[in-house]
Amino acid sequence: MTANVVNGHESGVLNVFYRSFPYPWPPRQLVALDDPAFYTRMIAQDVGDYGHTRLAPDASIWVAGCGTNQALITALRFPGATVLGTDASERSLEMCAANAAQLGVTNLELRHEGITQAEHRERFDYVLCTGVIHHNPDPPACLRRLTAAMRPDAVLELMVYNTFHRQEIVRFQQALTVLGYDDVESLQDRLSLARRLSESVPPGGQVGRRLEQYEYMGDEGWADSWMSPLEHDYTVEQFWAMAEECGLTVEAPTVNAFDQAGESYLWEVPIRDPEVRERYEGLPDRERWQVSNLLLMDSSPMMWFYAGHAARGRLTAAEHDEAFLDTVFTPTSARRRRWVLDEQGRYNEVPNTSAFPNALPPARVRPILAAVDGKRTMREVFADFDPALVRTARVELATSLFPFLTSSLP
Ligand SMILES: C[S@@+](CC[C@H](N)C(=O)[O-])C[C@H]1O[C@@H](n2cnc3c(N)ncnc32)[C@H](O)[C@@H]1O
Incomplete structure (x- = not known):
């Protein structure tokens, strides 16, 4: 791929x-916590630190x-x-700039620049x-730019399409191409063609069922998924290979809001047969998550992982569990400011702050949260719980998306 082709694409x-379909649509609310270290600590915990x-x-x-x-x-x-x-x-x-100005955010710089044009070095x-x-x-040309921009201990949060989440969408796009979509000039006419085709897809098949999930989505989100101008998708194995090719090592899955909403954020498959379970659990993370990807297909988590420079090495998921067990935790508690979107598209601050976290963790780990006392290590706490729950508990209690526990270490 020559530099000009890549640059021209950007x-x-x-x-x-x-420009036609800016993504994503404005969130209903924006939030900020009163503790500036809350999420830096959580990201560290996400990667086992x-x-x-x-x-x-x-x-x-x-x-x-x-x-946006x-x-x-x-x-x-x-x-x-x-x-x-x-x-x-x-x-x-x-x-983005308009909303940032409205909220008076000062720690943000926005720049119109393609990733392949960015020259950052260890910044x-x-x-x-x-x-x-x-x-x-x-x-990979983009990913190498990201790697170059990372300091030696930097964390990269990278998401690309999961192959099994795109199967129907790719088929729909192929059908559009055969129907002459690429010859339609304006993006609005393309949207109209794609929307009309989608309405004609019988609901009983795979493509029809998938379209139903997008039924009430606005044009921006719908176009981003069903009309994306170019896309690649990845299995765990392909994702990991690309990361390695670009000087990175995959560290840990990123639990994200989409998977959280679909309750599909765990990369571990509960295998009932003891012998098969032993085989599965004995696999290195890369192979085990690839097996999960193949077995769960469309219900596997998003292809969304933390990565670091390959030279740092990585904690295995089992080592991460051990680090979690060796840690003393305390429940988190912060105050949250909120700005809510009004009908004119402006964000207005809600007068009072509210407590955060503002939800409970999944029911299966609530008793563990209740047992945390800020004195005992998680290993001691777990004396009263099923050890098979350790990995689930660390994901559902001590990560950015489930930020209920913070390590008592500094
Ligand atoms: C689907 S949106 C995702 C936006 C955002 N990352 C998020 O998750 O909400 C994809 C965005 O990536 C931008 N993008 C894609 N490739 C890019 C590149 N090579 N350089 C700069 N921006 C790029 C697009 O312009 C678009 O705004």
Whole structure:
């Protein structure tokens, strides 16, 4: 792939597509916690660092391909950090800048720039890139830029399409191509063609069932999924191989809000047969998660992982469990500011702050949360619980998406 083709894709195809369909749509509310280290600690815990040394509150963060709001959400989430948001889409950045100005956010810089044009060298402690590189002709070319931008201990949060989440959508796109979609000039006419085709797909088949899940989605989200101008998708094995090819090692799954909503965030499959379970659990993470990917297919989690420089090595999931068990935890507690979207598209601050976390963890781990006392290690706490729950408990109690426990270490 020549540099010009890649560059042309960023300044041409992507800029034009996301001008018509800026992604994502505005969130109903934006939030910020009063504790600037809350989420740097949680990200550290996500990757098994219960000493909270991996990411400092004043971290340098790059949100690469930030779309309309991810850079703003990140700046609010990490108020002590400096955040750079870049995107190929000028319109998406304008929308982000308008909301950031309204909220008076000052730790955010937005820049119109393609990832393949970015020249950062060991500059960032945390790089976020979700739903981005798979829309490019040469995803590894983008990923190598991200690797180069990472400091030696940096954390990368990377999401690309899971092959098994895209099967029906790719078939639909192939059908559109045969129907002459590529010859239709304007994106609005393409949307109209695609929407009309979608309405004619019989509901009983795989494509029809998948379309039903998107029935009430606005044009931006619908177009991003069903009309994406170019896409690549990955199994765990392919994801891991690409990461390695780009100087990275996959660290841990990122539990994310989409999988949380679908209750499909665990990469471990409960295998009932003892002999098969022994085989499965004896596999290295890469192979085990690939087996999970193959068995769960469309109900496997999103292809969303933390990664680090290959030279750092990685904690296996089993080592991560041990680190969790060796840690003393205390329940988290913070106050949350909220800005709610009004009908004019403006965010208005809610007068009072509220307690955070504002939800309970899944029922199966609530008794474990109740038993945490800030004195005993999790191993001691687990004397009263089923050891088979350890991995589930660390995901459902002590991660960014389930931020109920913080390590008592500094
Ligand atoms: C599906 S949106 C995801 C936005 C955001 N990351 C999120 O998760 O909400 C994809 C965004 O990535 C941007 N993008 C894709 N490839 C890019 C590249 N090579 N350089 C810069 N931006 C890119 C697009 O312009 C678009 O705004």
